[in-house]
Amino acid sequence: MKYILVSGGVISGIGKGIFASSLGVLLKTIGLKVTAIKIDPYMNIDAGTMSPIEHGEVFVLNDGGEVDLDLGNYERFLDVTLTRDNNITTGKIYQQVIQKERKGEYLGKTVQVVPHITDAIQEWIERVAMVPVDHSGEKPDVCIIELGGTVGDIESAPFVEAMRQFQFRVGHANFALAHVSLVPVIGPVGEQKTKPTQATIRELRALGLSPDLIACRCCKALEPEVRAKISMFCHVGKEQVISVRDVLSTYHVPLLLEEQGVLSFFHKRLGLDNIHISADQLIKGESILKKWTKLTEDHDRLKKSVTIVLVGKYINLQDSYLSVIKALEHSGLKCERKLILKWVEASELEHEFEKVNPDKYCEAWNVLSSANGILVPGGFGNRGTEGKVAAAKWAREKKVPYLGICLGLQVAVIEFARNVCGFSDANSEEFEPHSKHKIVINMPEVSLTHLGGTMRLGMRSTIFKDGTEKWSITRKLYEVSGFMAVGKRSIEERHRHRYEVNPTYISKFEEKGMHFVGRDEKGERMEIMELKDHPFFVGTQYHPEYLSRPLNPSPPFLGFVMASAGLSLDTIFQK
Structure with a gap:
């Protein structure tokens, strides 16, 4: 199983869900089976009792799970069927650990955030990542994990630590991190500023995670010198800095990522050639790419x-x-x-x-x-x-x-x-x-x-x-x-x-x-x-x-x- 963690910095609501969904679409175009998990650091058990004005819509799954709206993005983009377990919240994790403690399952040990909470998070991810999400009944090849909130938030800390441990648990060849950051435009000349991205990457590294890909949200494509600057100060190659600029619709984002070699990058980084892909899966993947391309073309011609x-x-x-x-x-x-x-x-x-x-x-x-x-x-x-x-x-x-x-x-x-x-x-x-x-x-x-x-x-x-x-x-x-x-x-x-x-x-x-x-x-x-x-x-x-x-x-x-x-x-x- 391959895991891709998607985190975000600078501001919340930066578009991690659309980026994660679009990345999943690209992986499906080469015949891979993809699942997704959303981590929400709030204490609620689920999104069911949260105000739509504060949190957005409550998305409902087949099994009755009331979950974050990003799971709707995953289902729509990837055409998969998820369960309530694909949405992890702090409330769910703590509830599970406390129930185990009450049953005496920790054998008298002092229950702590590390290792008990972080272990519970990792075990939850490994269990859910193996659950089939389509009619084939086959286990997924890749699991995309979106970490909600902003890196550095207090409530996200246990999940970030769990992911730091998880990268070693599954091995470097099976874990990659994509970090979505904001590149704001300041002043009358429209200068793209890199300091916020530098700051969020520095904070991410201080927590023990190093990004393999930096996805820069911006109103227009990154200037070459801006890309080079982010590459230098964030310690990644230029090909690892991509521009997720504003587009006519979210349906364009998968093709925007493909144009910048994102699929090729993860192909090499995670050794996707080693995953067996059947002829039927390859045909389905090619069909997805054709349909998605036509979808964006039709959208632009309306x-x-x-x-x-x-x-x-x-x-x-x-x-x-x-x-x-x-x-x-x-x-x-x-x-x-x-x-x-x-x-x-x-x-x-x-x-x-x-x-x-x-x-x-x-x-x-x-x-x-x-x-x-x-x-x-x-x-x-x-x-x-x-x-x-x-x-x-x-x-x-x-x-x-x-x-x-x-x-x-x-x-x-x-x-x-x-x-x-x-x-x-x-x-x-x-x-x-x-x-x-x-x-x-x-x-x-x-x-x-x-x-x-x-x-x-x-x-x-x-x-x-x-x-x-x-x-x-x-x-x-x-x-x-x-x-x-x-x-x-x-x-x-x-x-x-x-x-x-x-x-x-x-x-x-x-x-x-x-x-x-x-x-x-x-x-x-x-x-x-x-x-x-x-x-x-x-x-x-x-x-x-x-x-x-x-x-x-x-x-x-x-x-x-x-x-x-x-x-x-x-x-x-x-x-």
Whole structure:
């Protein structure tokens, strides 16, 4: 097994995840099987209870793991399926060690950070690196480990020490380190400054790790003299200093790295020639390279556009909706449309907000009315929900394509109950516990006293109702895209929710034209909602964005973007 550690310096959020994912893509193009591990130094057990505004979206895996958004990047770029164990946190490690101590497994020894915590980290990595990540069932050849945070942070110290030990544990030929650093541009002449990179490499070396590759994040390509300076002061060859400049999209990064010889470098550094690669793997690798090259070319050639308005409550940090954004991008590429994504803070659509700030209220409604399509994503809490209800009402009445995800489905059902079915006080139990008409209710088996890991999480089945095959747009999308097996009527999608549509009202909704075409295995939980007399009005209780891939977009997102662009299904799937 070969290991590549990706660390970062100077600032957080520098793009280690995209670099790690792009490196994985390159390794796959030569037929290698690649897995990935993300280390997050925070004390939380997982990302499930963290605020999206502070940390970005919570990404959900097949096994229900609530993890860092970078695992979404790994799955999308590498087209692999990861588990909750691929995300290591300080909380997980300390919990494991303390549980062992309570059982007496350390035989009376004093439990310390070194060696017990650092050993636990290394053992975790070795165990998870061997787990197959695709349908072949074969063990990976290379494991990419991303160390979250910034080198020098106090909370990262045990992990850095564990990696210092790990390089000797697995051997120099099996371990390489790539360090991502910032090269800022200062002054009116745009001078690229190397001091921050020199400082972070010096700190890294003081901790016992020496980089094999320095990836410099910068707004433009490194000047030759800047590259030479970093090479000299950071004690690496010039070919070990690469420029990760700003590009049109993240899909260009793998090819940007390949242009600078990154794959050739790791080929030599880790002796990748010694890994047996079958003929089938080589063919798959060549296919990946061709498809990825075409993907970037198609992205650059897009001329026509489609405007999607996202009505959310965490828009101050757009990474809160990262998987949604990527799913829209994937569908835009498939439809040959450039995505123009506009953002509306849901609370600014509410009548109460008009009294506080009428100008912003008008601005928000002007943006909403400019949409070719309206998307309402998931979320928690009462803030902004009436704005989301208003957006769903606008989309329904004005015949604007609408996609509601999780809470987006629930607010669409609440709006329909109020304005079509006549239940004026209809609401969710989450927002108004004493409402006469609780259209959305708490699921009976879900705990409200413990929030971490207690929702309905992970991969679940959805069954399409008999009779929907003739008219359901969602069902047709799943059939023609290959997400649903031929002759079957069930799909598998990932969930993350605590509330659901109240089944006692379903007959009343369907009498008025709102159809729940997909339900769980028992037929009790509403999974997919559609309106017939509308160009595209679909809600899903699950999160289809988690399974969307650049070369294989999610069916609900694809249908939504197609409808928003005025395209028919045949336009896309006959190509």
